[in-house]
Amino acid sequence: MKHIIIHTVKQAKRLVMIVIGFTILAIGIAMIVLPGPAIVVIPVGLALLATEFIWAKKLLVAVKTRIDRMRKEI
Numbered sequence: 001m002k003h004i005i006i007h008t009v010k011q012a013k014r015l016v017m018i019v020i021g022f023t024i025l026a027i028g029i030a031m032i033v034l035p036g037p038a039i040v041v042i043p044v045g046l047a048l049l050a051t052e053f054i055w056a057k058k059l060l061v062a063v064k065t066r067i068d069r070m071r072k073e074i
Helices: 002-030 038-050 054-073
Strands: none
Touching: 002 038, 038 054
């Protein structure tokens, strides 16, 4: 019984992280056209999602690379 409870709590934490990550990512994408720091918010959402999804981790690395390239150009 204890194993089932621990497994359920882990799954609930995972679900909460996924929902929060997608929400922050969606807000960041909206900030591309709305006023706000999209360049900061999008990587935060991707970082949360990267804890659960490989595709988000790869996309986060690509975003970091692009941000570093933009910094060097300035």
